[in-house]
Amino acid sequence: MILAPRLAAFAETYPQIELELSFSEAFVDITAEGYHAGVRMVYLTGNDMIAVRLTPPTRQVVFASPGYSEHCGSS
Numbered sequence: 001m002i003l004a005p006r007l008a009a010f011a012e013t014y015p016q017i018e019l020e021l022s023f024s025e026a027f028v029d030i031t032a033e034g035y036h037a038g039v040r041m042v043y044l045t046g047n048d049m050i051a052v053r054l055t056p057p058t059r060q061v062v063f064a065s066p067g068y069s070e071h072c073g074s075s
Helices: 004-015 066-072
Strands: none
Touching: none
């Protein structure tokens, strides 16, 4: 899934909604930090979150831009 075009389409469709993206490897309590929505790739450990699986189970996925792959190679 390529996120940027989908976010652009969302922003165009819903201009009244302000999008703010935050990327982190740290575990963040999205409710306590004031986020309205979040996407997280983890195994759920508690029942204090509502979760919807968006993808099949996966261990790890690495993403890179085409420019990065051309510059650094991909293996």
